[in-house]
Amino acid sequence: MADGYxxxxxxxxxxxxxxxxxxxxxxxxDPRPPYYVLSMYPYPSGPAHIGHVRNYTFGDLLVRYRTMxxxxxxxxxxxxxxxxxxxxxxxxxxxxxxxxxxANIETLSxxxxxxxxxxxxxxxxxxxxxxxxxxxxxxxxxxxxxxxVFRADSPVNWCPGCQTVLANxxxxxxxxxxxxxxxxxxxxxxxxxxxxxxxxxxxxxDIDDLDWPxxxxxxxxxxxxxxxxxxxxxxxxxxxxxxxDDVAPLPVYTTRxxxxxxxxxxxxxxxxxxxxxxxxxxxxxAVATFQVETSAKSDIDRLSTSGAIDKRGVFTGxxxxxxxxGQTVPLYLADYVLITYGTGAIMAVPGQxxxxxxxxxxxxxxxxxxxxxDADFDGEAFxxxxxxxxxxxxxxxxxxxxxxxxxxxAIEWLSAQGLGEAKVNFRLRDWLLSRQRYWGxxxxxxxxxxxxxxxxxxxxxxxxxxxxxEFLPTGQSPxxxxxxxxxxxxxxxxxxxxxxxxxxxxxxxxxxxxxxFADPFNDEEPFSLEAASRWLPVDQYIGGVEHAILHLLYxxxxxxxxxxxxxxxxxxxxxFKRLFTQGMVRMGGSKMSKSxxxxxxxxxxxxxxxxxxxxxxxxxxxxxxxDVDWEDFQIDGCTRFLNRVWxxxxxxxxxxxxxxxxxxxxxxxxxxxxxxxxxxxxxHDYDRWSYNTAVAAMMEFSNVxxxxxxxxxxxxxxxxxxxxxxxxxxxxxxxxxxxxxLFEMRGLGDIHAAEWPVFDPAKLVVATTTMVVQVNGKLRDxxxxxVDISDEDAEAIAVASEGxxxxxxxxxxxxxxxxxxxxxxxxx
RNA sequence: GCGCGAGUGGCGGAAUUGGUAGACGCGCAGGAUUCAGGUUCCUGUGCCCUUCGGGGCGUGGGGGUUCAAGUCCCCCCUCGCGCACCA
Numbered sequence: 001m002a003d004g005y006x007x008x009x010x011x012x013x014x015x016x017x018x019x020x021x022x023x024x025x026x027x028x029x030d031p032r033p034p035y036y037v038l039s040m041y042p043y044p045s046g047p048a049h050i051g052h053v054r055n056y057t058f059g060d061l062l063v064r065y066r067t068m069x070x071x072x073x074x075x076x077x078x079x080x081x082x083x084x085x086x087x088x089x090x091x092x093x094x095x096x097x098x099x100x101x102x103a104n105i106e107t108l109s110x111x112x113x114x115x116x117x118x119x120x121x122x123x124x125x126x127x128x129x130x131x132x133x134x135x136x137x138x139x140x141x142x143x144x145x146x147x148x149v150f151r152a153d154s155p156v157n158w159c160p161g162c163q164t165v166l167a168n169x170x171x172x173x174x175x176x177x178x179x180x181x182x183x184x185x186x187x188x189x190x191x192x193x194x195x196x197x198x199x200x201x202x203x204x205x206d207i208d209d210l211d212w213p214x215x216x217x218x219x220x221x222x223x224x225x226x227x228x229x230x231x232x233x234x235x236x237x238x239x240x241x242x243x244x245d246d247v248a249p250l251p252v253y254t255t256r257x258x259x260x261x262x263x264x265x266x267x268x269x270x271x272x273x274x275x276x277x278x279x280x281x282x283x284x285x286a287v288a289t290f291q292v293e294t295s296a297k298s299d300i301d302r303l304s305t306s307g308a309i310d311k312r313g314v315f316t317g318x319x320x321x322x323x324x325x326g327q328t329v330p331l332y333l334a335d336y337v338l339i340t341y342g343t344g345a346i347m348a349v350p351g352q353x354x355x356x357x358x359x360x361x362x363x364x365x366x367x368x369x370x371x372x373x374d375a376d377f378d379g380e381a382f383x384x385x386x387x388x389x390x391x392x393x394x395x396x397x398x399x400x401x402x403x404x405x406x407x408x409x410a411i412e413w414l415s416a417q418g419l420g421e422a423k424v425n426f427r428l429r430d431w432l433l434s435r436q437r438y439w440g441x442x443x444x445x446x447x448x449x450x451x452x453x454x455x456x457x458x459x460x461x462x463x464x465x466x467x468x469x470e471f472l473p474t475g476q477s478p479x480x481x482x483x484x485x486x487x488x489x490x491x492x493x494x495x496x497x498x499x500x501x502x503x504x505x506x507x508x509x510x511x512x513x514x515x516x517f518a519d520p521f522n523d524e525e526p527f528s529l530e531a532a533s534r535w536l537p538v539d540q541y542i543g544g545v546e547h548a549i550l551h552l553l554y555x556x557x558x559x560x561x562x563x564x565x566x567x568x569x570x571x572x573x574x575x576f577k578r579l580f581t582q583g584m585v586r587m588g589g590s591k592m593s594k595s596x597x598x599x600x601x602x603x604x605x606x607x608x609x610x611x612x613x614x615x616x617x618x619x620x621x622x623x624x625x626x627d628v629d630w631e632d633f634q635i636d637g638c639t640r641f642l643n644r645v646w647x648x649x650x651x652x653x654x655x656x657x658x659x660x661x662x663x664x665x666x667x668x669x670x671x672x673x674x675x676x677x678x679x680x681x682x683x684h685d686y687d688r689w690s691y692n693t694a695v696a697a698m699m700e701f702s703n704v705x706x707x708x709x710x711x712x713x714x715x716x717x718x719x720x721x722x723x724x725x726x727x728x729x730x731x732x733x734x735x736x737x738x739x740x741x742l743f744e745m746r747g748l749g750d751i752h753a754a755e756w757p758v759f760d761p762a763k764l765v766v767a768t769t770t771m772v773v774q775v776n777g778k779l780r781d782x783x784x785x786x787v788d789i790s791d792e793d794a795e796a797i798a799v800a801s802e803g804x805x806x807x808x809x810x811x812x813x814x815x816x817x818x819x820x821x822x823x824x825x826x827x828x
Numbered sequence: 829g830c831g832c833g834a835g836u837g838g839c840g841g842a843a844u845u846g847g848u849a850g851a852c853g854c855g856c857a858g859g860a861u862u863c864a865g866g867u868u869c870c871u872g873u874g875c876c877c878u879u880c881g882g883g884g885c886g887u888g889g890g891g892g893u894u895c896a897a898g899u900c901c902c903c904c905c906u907c908g909c910g911c912a913c914c915a
Binding site: 214219225254256335337341345346548549621622626629632634636637638641647697698699703706777778817827 | 852869908915
């Protein structure tokens with residue numbers, strides 16, 4: 001009598017074997033076709049929770065499947081190991097961030113092994129490893145050389161909770177820090193930036209060719225936010241209403257130059273540098289008061305549309321000239337104009353813009369429509385298309401033109417007049433990378449009193465973090481108090497210099513780790529061009545949709561910039577060919593997270609049901625792209641199924657007692673057909689990431705084999721063996737332990753080294769099929785027919801069928817639609 | 829407000845080109861075997877009616893196209909996600 005299924009006995013053994021034998025280690029000279037599967041490297045926060053397990057199960061399935069398909073699969077793992085939580089833990093528990101992080105990496109690594117996920121562990125990359133930091137700093141300096149890094153004093157997002165600046169991308173729509181939830185303040189500080197805006201157009205254009213979820217592509221397009229329009233100067237008017245030529249005009253940006261004749265006022269942002277210059281003496285107090293009020297307002301108030309509009313702007317006392325009409329119009333400040341976009345000043349056209357309409361109404365400014373609204377239009381500002389009206393001047397007449405035509409004519413006129421030109425604007429801002437934190441990669445710059453800002457020479461990299469640090473909740477980076485770190489030598493004059501104490505945003509680390517995986521032991525360069533060409537772009541990248549903008553955009557920028565400075569292959573324009581964004585696991589209706597304390601730990605489930613049952617439940621419960629509630633998982637059903645497979649496949653099973661040999665019967669042929677159909681289905685389902693239906697197909701086939709072993713004259717040994725072998729093989733990527741164990745027990749060797757089974761299309765052909773008989777589109781009968789039945793025969797059989805005749809009662813059909821052999825529809 | 833995505837049994841979900849709606853699993857019901865157990869194996873299971881032959885209804889709601897609609901078109905409702913004063 002064979003032993004029962006015992007996952008606790010077999011799973012650790014297989015996991016150890018994959019490690020010992022280096023089954024999923026791969027060399028850069030591997031002869032198989034290269035295929036790069038990558039799951040986003042995790043932040044090591046402790047043991048894996050079910051959300052992790054789900055993500056890494058999908059990746060692992062693909063690694064194993066592609067390997068069986070004959071590819072040489074690169075399956076690396078690493079850790080995004082810099083970041084705030086380690087530093088907070090250090091302050092709270094007096095443990096060094098390095099120790100805390102290393103311990104968490106150990107725990108998470110072992111979690112990943114216990115779910116049976118396989119990697120080339122030798123290639124492991126950790127952000128905080130000096131061997132990796134060295135090249136993060138090297139890239140910074142190369143970008144510095146190439147003019148892609150700059151330092152600027154600029155208004156920045158300051159999070160009082162994290163005590164650091166944030167990138168725009170890390171501030172949510174309500175002006176809150178996306179990590180701590182604190183209200184973000186605006187401060188002026190000297191900060192380091194990556195010049196991602198140099199790549200705005202290319203980052204936008206190349207989205208088209210990516211095999212990424214539509215949603216993610218849209219989010220990136222919106223974030224980059226390209227708009228086309230015109231930039232031109234508004235001359236400042238003197239007391240008589242004439243344009244002054246002793247003062248520079250006020251540049252404004254608009255996407256609707258066609259509506260210029262409707263500009264009845266102009267607006268500057270309250271922070272605009274020319275506010276003082278353009279404010280008259282009698283308005284000075286009102287303007288100053290307004291500026292103070294606005295700066296005291298949080299973004300949350302400023303962005304809300306609820307506040308009274310008349311409180312949100314102030315007249316400067318000055319006028320500008322509308323170049324289209326030659327008339328003077330008043331110049332206001334208003335908080336709805338943003339200093340960070342365009343020129344920080346606008347021409348206001350209330351007839352065609354609702355914000356301008358509201359403002360004009362509140363301040364009693366007149367409104368001129370320049371686009372004729374539809375006849376039934378009863379709204380306020382009209383933003384739809386229509387013929388231009390009220391738009392004729394001395395040298396320009398737009399009347400009657402539709403928007404597009406009027407636009408290009410207006411731009412042409414502006415440039416002919418020397419006033420302005422066509423202009424493309426992007427919403428995308430440069431990437432602020434400085435962080436006032438300890439646990440990050442130091443920015444390799446020193447400041448010399450005589451020579452100024454100096455890059456650290458490449459042969460002095462990496463600039464490492466000192467370990468003898470005292471963590472105090474001062475809100476400032478401990479690096480600022482560490483003399484040994486601070487004191488440096490100027491590489492130019494050898495004089496005393498002070499080291500930069502800011503560290504890099506952790507998104508810098510994750511912007512190139514996928515390249516390092518291609519060549520992780522290289523100590524001459526971040527990675528060789530050959531290694532990068534071999535593996536990149538990543539064939540399949542897997543991660544959460546929460547990285548749709550930040551990480552994915554930065555990584556795309558780095559890849560392009562690295563290629564352009566010659567560090568990466570010239571032709572490598574995109575890092576991730578295909579992207580799959582898996583859904584998250586919810587618990588009690590909300591996202592599972594450490595801070596919410598609603599984590600489900602996989603250990604108990606693995607100890608009870610086993611890793612294979614857990615993996616199978618993950619695959620079965622929902623399509624991988626969708627969010628899933630933990631309450632919907634069906635571990636017991638999966639355990640039951642694996643037990644059934646075990647009983648069916650284990651040598652010496654009582655289910656094999658009636659096996660016969662000799663002649664092949666119709667039953668055997670049918671099982672053979674089902675076996676090939678199984679292979680076809682699983683191949684297709686794995687290819688299209690339809691794992692829930694893949695599991696259904698396995699279960700269905702095992703049910704077929706269960707019925708087969710119980711037929712009267714018993715199953716044919718050859719047919720049964722082939723069916724069981726195929727079942728185990730298609731299950732192997734999903735449940736690698738049990739499949740490997742049973743395959744080996746049956747004397748078939750190592751299932752994970754076996755080739756993916758191929759189905760024979762000839763075997764899928766059936767002789768008979770069920771023909772559906774409908775009357776007026778309603779199902780009335782089902783009849784077994786030969787697949788090659790003629791239309792005439794099909795019609796005759798259908799019309800004569802019992803089900804059809806119940807309705808027809810001998811009457812002649814008006815019409816018969818025949819789709820032999822599947823369907824006949826009789827129109828009565 | 830704008831842009832995407834989705835609404836199918838008690839539940840999670842299937843349904844490649846319009847062609848048998850509800851695969852597979854959970855749950856539930858009945859039976860068999862065990863019978864202290866989370867055992868195993870069969871059978872049934874969309875709703876309503878039924879003389880047990882079958883009939884009617886049914887994929888968020890309302891229209892439409894078609895011999896035929898979960899699938900295509902129009903309008904509406906609900907939920908989820910993203911963006912949101914970007915001139």
